[in-house]
Amino acid sequence: MKTSIIGYPRVGSLRELKFASEKYFKGEINADELHRTAAELRAAHWQIQQQNNIDFIPSNDFSFYDGLLDTACLLNIVPQRYQALGLTPLETYFAMARGYQGERGDVKALAMKKWFNTNYHYMVPEIDDSTSISLAGTKLFDEFLEAQQQNVKTKPVLIGAFTLLKLAKYTGAKQAADFVQATADTYVAVLSRLNELGAEWIQLDEPQLVTDVSKEDLALFSQLYTRILSAKGSVKVLLQTYFGDVRDGYSELQALPFDGIGIDFVEGKQSLDLVRQFGFGDDKVLFAGVVNGKNIWKNKYKNTLALIQELKGHAKQLVISSSCSLLHVPYSLKHEKKLSEENKLHFSFAEEKLREFAELKSIIAQADPYATDAYIHNEALFNGSRLANNDAVQARLAGLTDADFTRLPAFAERESIQKTKFNLPPLPTTTIGSFPQTADVRANRFSFKKGAITEAQYKQFNFDQIAACVAQQEEIGLDVLVHGEYERNDMVEYFGECLDGFIFTEYAWVQSYGTRCVKPPIVWGDISRSKPMTVEYSAYATSLTDKPVKGMLTGPVTILNWSFPREDISLKTSALQIALAIRDEVLDLEANRIEIIQIDEAALREKLPLRQSDWQAEYLSWAIPAFRLVHSGVKADTQIHTHMCYSQFSDIIRDIDAMDADVITFEASRSDLAIIDAINECGFQTEVGPGVYDIHSPRIPSVDELKQGLARMLDKIDVAKLWVNPDCGLKTRGVNETWASLKHLVQAAKEVRATL
Structure with missing residues (x-):
């Protein structure tokens, strides 16, 4: 049985891309040096996936800022105000992402929104009546060839035409329906170029299909892909969904000549029922998202094997896949020195998930999968105890009443009282x-954590910063x-560190947007507060x-x-x-x-x-x-x-x-x-x-x-x-x-x- 990854983290296990990009923004390195860092990261990502025998390795899942922004640039969806700056393509790209204020003009960045139900943010493509959607960029093909030169066969990844048009912002009279033909023709051009390059598969991501999809939406989807698939040539098209099930479009997906369909069986609550009820076409490969791409807990092989076994009874061709891109989990446990070995036994970051794929592939290949060492060790882990419960917390929760959720007096009375009290203009x-958070602020916190300064010194520095900040706020x-x-490293991490029940990592960074990375705490047990924070x-x-x-x-x-x-x-x-x-x-x-x-x-x-x-x-x-x-x-x-x-x-x-x-x-x-x-x-x-x-x-x-x-x-x-x-x-x-x-x-x- 083959394995597939929808996408891989891109900022680097030690945030190499973040630091290189920020140096580029400050003029400390040039574009060639930034591209060199990016190439090193891509090579490392392809190599680790190849070492774990991933059969469908993605390319073009790398981005300097955001994948949907990359797609917009590839398809010539660049508003005129950015083109008018007369910048290089890379500079124009970052102007769209971050805004630009300089000798060539003053323009705001594109809008930014949350990527479905994640903490990742995407840049909203902006389409006006003069936009000419056409194949204008080469990044998709360049990275496919780059991997090929390293003897890595990849499936290029691209945001699908339907999701692109649904998430775009339309600033003129024209709407999505007016751009169907141009968009479909441009995706045909993408497939044509991939055929020339010898690509076997392309992955088109359509997460919009797991949302509330209307009949009009499905008609738009069918119109786009009827045209796109009619001219796909020899390259196989994987229609990839994630973050939920495709209950509103399952029949349409089955009816269209996709070579593969990716379905999320982790967050897709009705995915298995859909396959049970309607079956799965023998002419298609089911890319089954059975390994959680969002959370960091180890996969329970018993449940996954049972799911795979059932799916094999419905789908003639089956590939084990991640439920979504691994962009949403940290890189690796290898840098974590402070987590206990007991903790680490339960966690699986991106690299560890690759090993889970390798183990699942090996287990399934055996005559008796349940007798393999990998399966036995995994089952023992889940049968053990994590000592995560706190009886006092659970009792307090059980004692809550409706009154605990109601503030009195009502809003209007409170508003009047507060207007009088604060007397604000x-x-x-x-x-x-x-x-x-200046370098000095970060250095103070780092020195305290490393024991280089006392708690009194650490606090006095913060008090001095607060005094200066308050004075300057008053002044303006x-x-x-x-x-x-x-005193805070992050608005969530700080509170997690102050509460009982959380545990923390040193290097488990996850991209939020652009160069912004966060290090989410891990909820290990019942949560409580032992002292003021x-x-x-x-x-x-x-x-x-x-x-x-x-x-x-x-x-x-x-x-x-x-x-x-x-x-x-x-x-x-x-x-x-x-x-x-x-x-x-x-x-x-x-x-x-x-x-x-x-x-x-x-x-x-x-x-x-x-x-x-x-x-x-x-x-x-x-x-x-x-x-x-x-x-x-x-x-x-x-x-x-x-x-x-x-x-x-x-x-x-x-x-x-x-x-x-x-x-x-x-x-x-x-x-x-x-x-x-x-x-x-x-x-x-x-x-x-x-x-x-x-x-x-x-x-x-x-x-x-x-x-x-x-x-x-x-x-x-x-x-x-x-x-x-x-x-x-x-x-x-x-x-x-x-x-x-x-x-x-x-x-x-x-x-x-x-x-x-």
């Missing part, structure tokens, strides 16, 4: 929480301040000023969604355990005179099922109450903020309002303030702070630009409800650009106030 200005005139979060620094900041200072926390749903969760208990149970721990912190902050508390739920939408019919029962029914549990015990005059970023919120806006926060800030700058219409339509009660500028780009917005944005907001939002803030935390930005942007923000707010 119209359009109050604030930030989302974090300030730049912000209304609600923050302490800057200099943020009170000392927040209380110190509060003592330095007469202005309100927000206490900054990460919410339970985001902590869970940005961690690697347990698989032996439900997500709901884990979320409520974390909520109880954060609730204790909220009450401690309040007791220490922190009267505004922000509880970030940046990842609220992340685990939202991809089909709307599943939202309430499978997710929102516990995710929204988990947030309410965190803050339901505070006093009426304590103001609760929350923050969300880089997701589409319009369709869950009522659920967000039901979180019963007092103020919500959210990303809006890259989405052109589209969420404001949804807020108005649903009668949103919560006060709002749509981000007025994009912090994921290094450009500095002008005062006039910010005033224009505020004017657009005030056309639709009551001034009494509107806050002014960036769209996310400032941790990743440079010091100079941060303060320059915030000065412009405050000035813009003051000038707009003067006109009210």
Whole structure:
């Protein structure tokens, strides 16, 4: 039985691509040096897959920033404002990803959104009426030939035509249907070129098929692929889906002449039933996603072998595949020196998953698979105990009542009380929480962790940073301040380190977007809080000023969604355990005179099922109450903020309002303030702070630009409800650009106030 990988991590096991890219952005290395690092990484990825006898090794799964952005550039979907800069192709690519501000012009980056139900972000292709979709790039073919020169046979990977057109943003009168012919013809050109190069397979990724697909969508899909497949030549086409099942398009997939179909049997709850009910074509290869590409726990061979055995009864041709790209898990356990051997026995990162594929292939090939050493060792691991339970946590969870999820008094009364208490000006200005993590800040934290400085020295450095940050915020005139979060490595990792039940890695980095990588904690056992986590620094900041200072926390749903969760208990149970721990912190902050508390739920939408019919029962029914549990015990005059970023919120806006926060800030700058219409339509009660500028780009917005944005907001939002803030935390930005942007923000707010 053959094996296949949908995609592989690309930033490097030690984040080599991240560091090389950032040096390139700073002008410290040139494009040739950046390309050299990229080539070294690709070679290493192909080699490790080849060593583990992966039969279908992907190429073109590598990217400098994002695969959908790569696809847009390949197909000539480059808006005119970027072409007009007159930059090199690589510079144009990064201008689309990061924005550009320089001698050639000033343009914002493309919009950025979450990639389905993951913590990965994609760049949204932008199509206007003049866009001429055609084959313009060579990256797909160059990397196929690059692998071939290294004696590695690969299947090139490309985002499929349907997903591309569905995820694109249309800025003119034309919509997806108007680009069907050009798109299909361009994919035909891709297949033609691959035929010339001797490729055996191409993988076309169509994750959009696992979402709510309408009859019109299926007609669009069929129209595209009827044309594409009619001219495919000898190259075989694998239609790859992931992140769910294809219940709405299974028949259409079977009817079209695909050579292979990739189906997710991990997240696809109905995938097996679909195969059971409708069978699988003898003329097609089933690429069965049976190894979890998202989580880091070892595969349970007993369950996987049983699934494969059943699938063999329905599909004549079967390949073992990952459930999705391994982009969403860390590289390897080989660098982890602090994890115990007991811990590591249970984990499988990308390289370890390759070995699982090799073991599964070997086990299946034996006359008695269940007698093999690999199977016996795996079964013994799962029959053992991890000692993960905490009786006190479980008892506290069992004792919750409806009252624990309800804050009193109701919002309108709280809002009036808080307006009187804080007496803030119209359009109050604030930030989302974090300030730049400079080299000195990181060095201080690193020195403390390595034992090079004492705890007192470490804390004094942070106190000095907080004092300077608070003073500078006061100087530029912000209304609600923050302490800057200099003690925090990451908004989730920090809290995981402070809570019992989590374990941590040293090098288990996962790409979030571009050069931004995160190191998710691992939920090992039941979660609890043994001591305050943020009170000392927040209380110190509060003592330095007469202005309100927000206490900054990460919410339970985001902590869970940005961690690697347990698989032996439900997500709901884990979320409520974390909520109880954060609730204790909220009450401690309040007791220490922190009267505004922000509880970030940046990842609220992340685990939202991809089909709307599943939202309430499978997710929102516990995710929204988990947030309410965190803050339901505070006093009426304590103001609760929350923050969300880089997701589409319009369709869950009522659920967000039901979180019963007092103020919500959210990303809006890259989405052109589209969420404001949804807020108005649903009668949103919560006060709002749509981000007025994009912090994921290094450009500095002008005062006039910010005033224009505020004017657009005030056309639709009551001034009494509107806050002014960036769209996310400032941790990743440079010091100079941060303060320059915030000065412009405050000035813009003051000038707009003067006109009210």
